[in-house]
Amino acid sequence: MSGTIIKSARNTPNAPQDLGPYTQSVAFSHYNNISAQLPVDPNTGKMIEGDVAAQARQCLSNIKAIVESIGHVMDDMVKATIFLKDMGDLEAVNSVYREFFPGYLPTRTVLAVAGLPLGAAIQMEALISNGEGTFPQAPCALVKLARNSDKAPQCALSTHTVAFSHYNNIGAQLPVDAASGKLVAGGIQEQAAQCLRNIKNVLESIDVPFDDIVKVNIYLTSLADLEAVGEVYSTFFPDSAIARAVAYLPARSVVSATALPMGARVQMDAVISHGDGTPPQLVEDRHNLVIRARNTYKAPRSPLHCQSVAFSHYNHIAGQLPIDMATGKVLTGCIREQTAQCLGHIKTIVESIGHMMDDIVKVNIQVANIADLAEVDAVYTRYFPSYLPARTVIGVSELPAGALVQIDAVMSNAESTPPQA
Structure with a gap:
């Protein structure tokens, strides 16, 4: 990994494991990234039975188990994202959500999507404050x-x-x-x-x-x-x-x-x-x-965003489509080829700024057909053969230019940006 600050990637048996190539929780510096949690019972490894309220409670219980396993509490959450299969379920989900946040409320994003892994009705991800930082930073009551x-x-x-x-x-x-x-x-x-x-x-x-x-x-x-x-x-x-x-x-x-x-x-x-x-x-x-925004001509450029924007100890990589650099159009090919193209672009951007793929702490994947996830994973694990970032996967009804997949990432930035050390 680049730099001296160390990622802290952790799993707990109290939340579902082995549902995909990801780590439940990846902390770096003063933030902790929690992978999207499905309504899966960690004891059985299977989806729970019940309505969307029961599924929402299981998602939040899984997040709570991860958060508590690393010495945190739910009030350490700064952002929650809720993915629903049916927006009509939001009221039922909200009634459960209130139970887990009776006082303090994190920021929140809610959307309905075309599909979720395992056919779930709901999935939730979270971003957690991490006052203790990661080695060699000293704990600080931020x-x-x-x-x-x-x-x-x-x-x-x-x-x-x-x-x-x-x-x-x-x-x-x-x-x-x-x-x-x-x-x-x-x-x-x-x-x-x-x-x-x-x-x-x-x-x-x-x-x-x-x-x-x-x-x-x-x-x-x-x-x-x-x-x-x-x-x-x-x-x-x-x-x-x-x-x-x-x-x-x-x-x-x-x-x-x-x-x-x-x-x-x-x-x-x-x-x-x-x-x-x-x-x-x-x-x-x-x-x-300094906010350090950078582009490389070796990956697709856009007039509406920068490929990579770093600030302090994090670096944000814009959503990458499977664009063929020779034609400027979406690569003609199957889901595996398109996944490799997206991850190849991310790798090119990451390496162009002196980093490596193991510096990535969170990956977000959108697929046009959630049934393609196993094919995506077969390629994904070639780019992350050992360390696995936190991850969120959703199925979407469409992607720009008719692509089959789109991927973005959040990367650790140990060298920071001036004047932070």
Whole structure:
């Protein structure tokens, strides 16, 4: 592994194991990445019987078992993502979710997808604060900063923004007007603009510039809307004269959802650099903190995002499609060939910035047919033959350019970015 900070990758028998080539929990620096948990009984290794509420409780119980196995509590969670097979199940899931978060609420993203592993009705992943850090960092009683803004729509089950250490996590923003609490009038462009405006309002409420965003996830119910969303997106990024001067764009992934809350056509969440840190860290001079965005011509480039954006001890890799570099189009081939192409692009990006695949702490995979997962895994394990990152897999109804698979990643960045050591 690159650098001196050590990843801490751990499994517990109290949560399901051997469901795929991944580690349940991978910590690096001050964050801990929890693999998506299915409603599987760890004692039997099989899906539980019962309705979606029972499945939701099992997913959360599995997360809780992992969190507690590494000396943490559920209130250490900063972000939860819920993947549903049917958005109509959300109310039942919410009733269970409240049991696990009776007071503090992490940020949250909810979407319905075309398929989940094992035919599950629900799957959940989590991001956990990791105050003790990883070797050789010394433990530090860092404080989460959970905040809401009156200028963005609020939710009874999530917080707008939860900062910890040098990152800030913004929960999914729907195209909802904060004053009325309803979806904005208009089409996809109006909805996309409202999502981005809500994110901007949240950031302004905590005195954070919009160009401090390092990664954006866009969830669409129709990829036919992607070009129109891109037109709006390009009016928000870059946001400042400094960012325009260096053509800064955050990393980005686009995810196809079968449905979104409130019948929205689009929602967006974001990861933000948080240079001032959280107590007891000392406030840094933001003008000296560096967000390091990089591209290589050896992997597909986009006018709307950077391939890799590093800040502090993490590096965010944009969603990679199986693009043939010779033609600029999706590779003609089977799911195995397309998976190898996506992972090959990630490997190229990672190595272009002096890292290696073992520096990856979390991988997100979207497949057009969840039944292809075994074929994906056959290729995946060639790129991760020993150490396995945390992982989330979903089935989607469509992918850009008719691809069969798309993959993004979060990578450890032991060398950090200036002036952090």
